[in-house]
Amino acid sequence: MRIVPLIISATATTALIVVLNMQLPVGTGKTPRLGYFLSPQQGFWQNAEPADLSFDKNISIKGINANADVYFDDRLVPHIYANNDTDAYFIQGYLHAKFRLWQMEFQTSIAAGRLSEIIGEDGLKTDKYFRRLGMVYGAEQSLKALETNPETKAATDAYTNGVNAYISALKENELPFEFKLLDYKPELWSNLKTALFLKFMSFDLTGQGDDDLWMTNTRNYLGYDTFKKLFPERADSLDPIIPKGTGFDKPSIAVKIPANADSVYFHKNDQGITATPPIIPNKNNGSNNWAVSGAKTKSGKPILCSDPHLGLNLPSLWYEMQITTPTHNTYGASFPGAPAIIIGFTDSIAWGVTNAGRDVKDFYDIKFRDTTMQEYWFNNEWKKAEFRTETIRIKNKPDDVETIAMTVFGPVMYDHSYKSRNEDGRYYAVRWTAHDPSNELFTFYQLNRAKNYNDYVAAILPYQCPGQNFVFASVSGDIAIRQQGKFVAKWKHQGDFVQPGTDSTYMWKGFIPASENPQMENPLRSFVSSANQMAVDSTYPYYLGRSGNFPVYRGYLINRKLSSMDNITPEDMERMQTDNYNVVAEFTRPFLLKYLDETKLNSEEKKYLDLLKTWNLRNDIQEKGSTVYKVFWDSCYKQTYSDEYGKSKLPLYWPEQVTFVEALLKDSAYAFADDINTVDIKETWKDVVLAAFHKACKTLQKASNEHKLEWGVFKDTYVNHLLKIPALSRLHLPIGGGGEMINATTANHGPSWRMIVHLTDKVQAFAVYPGGQSGNPGSKYYDTFIDSWVEGRYYSVLFLKKQEAESNSRIKWHFSFVKA
């Protein structure tokens, strides 16, 4: 034995293995454990799926009551045929896990405020936010409601068992790619995780309620009078979901504005409190849906269209599938993380959803006796607070413990230990309907089994949060729409700002009975539609929330188009869902051109003006005029308001686009056109527009030099991996559209599931989503549909009976579940 070389060599070998077996810091992140990650038999190579992989399988499994079959079609869409409902949900859970396990685990970790366990300290900010908002608390409440209902309990239990059957049999080498990359392992699924996932959707779709804090700042900064002018009640161009002039019954709850609102709530004559929430969900969250009755279609049968607009991510939020059991036959988009189909159709009916955008989250200013938060002042006495402890585990670091005071309003989200950004030392409690027990899953469970209009109404009536516009059409010829949710009976402007929390005066006084929610069945105009606009005109007896939360123009355009259409075919609907027509530009271009003094432009600038003048008003990918318009428009907006907003250090809301549009169109002497920084000159639209155009041309010149003048390149849409890793994302997608277009595709947001259902006797459907059925970046099915989605193409959906599935030429694989 040669001792010295032996020791050196043994040390070197051990050191090498140790280094290759740990995560090394690189920049702000960490490498995977390289030795493990690169190991051909264990690491990421095992996730590199053969392109010709067969998904045929016979699996003997415990937990199902009878044998069941799954047929995968050529797009890897599974068609489940089970003998009973619980087996179907077991298999749905199994398939979600098989194809989307990492995303299920990751998304529910975020919702539960457990990101720090995975990525370490960098996740702490997000975790604190969700814990303090009461996401886990809300999910626990929902779980109780879900488990009280025997049907949703059975469905979710079976689903959870299915997910866990997959996880338990998972071998190290089969772990999804991202687990290997980030070096952690999935835990077992639970019903709570399903509740957390659904709660996350509530957060995403009712997040606009957080704007109380920003709006409060904005009002304080501008002063009440100026604020009122920049944030008007409602837009003139609004075409509500329920047509103007419909009329409403007398409200069952009388809402009354508190007597002292002018001074303690609106702060009409003084400064109020300020605060800043650290995270606000994407304000663009929106959607389109509509249904036309047989009177408007070529076939004489209804057509229903739905395209929810959400953040564009890989793996996709949606997983497409068919579920067939003796009780129902349903197809559509499901959430990996929850049982049932969320948006889809059965052999009798179809449904789709858009976000209602109603304000169901309010903040209250709480007065505590001292910083221990033991007692708070409420209705003329000191009241004891309860406490909820949230322990955030952090990878490789000690735990962070959040102690959250609970008041009659709800959890105190902001306190001295978790200050809003401006750190004013106040305490804000949050009242949010998502904290109340509710069972949204039951609505989808029943919709999956609905046969007619009455079933649809019964299914959606108990639905609470997030409020949605449920559109409906049936083979029997009915169409309908209902805005459903647990909505607060609010007085006008209640909850626009932070409310006083020292007594019950400003508390919510009740919820609007579902029978008084906006709804419409088989209207004379033969269509129903929604696109997140305000649901009703000003005669509706309750307050919906501030108008800025309700976009106007998509809804307007959809209604204008549908009114003029006849003999509609599914192909017409495809063209409409992917339509890039810019109706805002149609309204505003003439005014911009009217106010722009051409004689003051140089030759270079005139070139851009010509592009704008000759533009066809479509935001198609090759249009340069669209880019000129966008840059010019944004520049005008900034030019108009930046003087008013320039001096604030706090984040503030700027006026809504529709406010600016209507000012330009209707107010030739708009007060805000004047630059308040120039004392002796009074600027007008002409000055604003000219200055804005000069500035815009500089931006356009730069874009032109970089060959980014064409709209598709300029907008630069991408579908982002959930970890925001470019290599796993799809970048630079040539797709048109934009915020206020029906094809509402912005840079990283847009139609997340396009569906068209033709309710002929045998239901036909066409669908596409920007993703793929497999969540594995190493699978060729990871992003299969993205190119079709970009080009506005749809897949003709296979909606098959079992005997048909066995022999259909587009069915490629058979996955057989055998009862063990």
Next chain:
Amino acid sequence: MKFITAIILTALLSFAFGLFTVLPWWSFAVTSFIIAAAIHQKAGKAFLAAFIAVFLLWAILVFIIDNANQHLLSVKVATILPLGGSSFALILLTAFIGGLVAGLSALTGSYLRKH
């Protein structure tokens, strides 16, 4: 002859133990060590035999995987790591790391035996 035998046995055992995914990824370091101790060669030769064995084994394994996968994942990983998106570079890196660990283990194994 010893050299060839060592290469074949090292590769074989590395592969066989690698099939047991409950074992840590570095199980082949142990088998390479044992073989180098059992089939005694000079230090340099022992290192080289194990290096070649696992380098080739890993290179072939991932080459087959990568081809069947039409380079879908290797290109992505080679962009993350970062290797300029080159599948070939990623295969080389993989094989080199395997070879190096095996080689050093074998070196240690060979020193264990008296001359």
